[in-house]
Amino acid sequence: MHEPRARRFRLLGVAGVLVATTAAAVPALMLRDRGLDGIVPHLPNLALVAAAPLKIQIHLTAAVTALVVGTVLMIGVKGSALHRGLGWTWVVAMALTAISSLFIHEMNHGAMSWIHLLSGWTIIALPIAVYAARRHKVALHRRFMTGLFVGGLIVAGGFAFIPGRLLWRVFFG
Numbered sequence: 001m002h003e004p005r006a007r008r009f010r011l012l013g014v015a016g017v018l019v020a021t022t023a024a025a026v027p028a029l030m031l032r033d034r035g036l037d038g039i040v041p042h043l044p045n046l047a048l049v050a051a052a053p054l055k056i057q058i059h060l061t062a063a064v065t066a067l068v069v070g071t072v073l074m075i076g077v078k079g080s081a082l083h084r085g086l087g088w089t090w091v092v093a094m095a096l097t098a099i100s101s102l103f104i105h106e107m108n109h110g111a112m113s114w115i116h117l118l119s120g121w122t123i124i125a126l127p128i129a130v131y132a133a134r135r136h137k138v139a140l141h142r143r144f145m146t147g148l149f150v151g152g153l154i155v156a157g158g159f160a161f162i163p164g165r166l167l168w169r170v171f172f173g
Contacts, residue, residue, distance in 0.1 A: 048170050056166065059100035063157065066093035070149045077140075087133070091126055094148060098122035115159060122152045 020159040049060060069090045076083060105112060129144035160167040 019120050044170050045173070046170065048166060052166060055100055055103045056106075058167075059097060059104060062093045062096035062100060063153065066090055066097055067157065069093060070153060070154060074146075074149065091130060094152060095126055098126075098152070115156060118152060118156050122148060134144075 021171065027086060050125075052060075063131060069086050073083060073086055073090060076086075101119045102112075102116060125144050125148055129141055129148065132138075132141035161171070163172075
């Protein structure tokens, strides 16, 4: 793909991520609780994250790290030393996110759910994407990494905001 055109698509993708994130965050900040002293803003209740089991804290920390680093990688110049260094950080964060999710079964009464299939795919796809990069198969590397970013972070992360789940309670509950 022509470089200015590819950069434009990356910027549009990042803009989409930022719009989606903002669209999710603004209503959370606008929600209100009625307290004894009147109406007070509803800020994220991070005490719920602190009270969550360690496996969930690890999963959430790794996922947020992957989201931030992945966004920087999507915007930045490809193939640079910074890209490679941050890329390894992203791979480790994504692997930790996927592996830690395999131990989280609270929503299914101790059983795995269909969303765990995404974790399995991530564990398989990450080494393929790294192999492609090391063999200079840029198109394959880009396709796998973009798919993991969108599917493994944006789509799966969106499911974390389903009513009743931890992030729903943190931001909207």
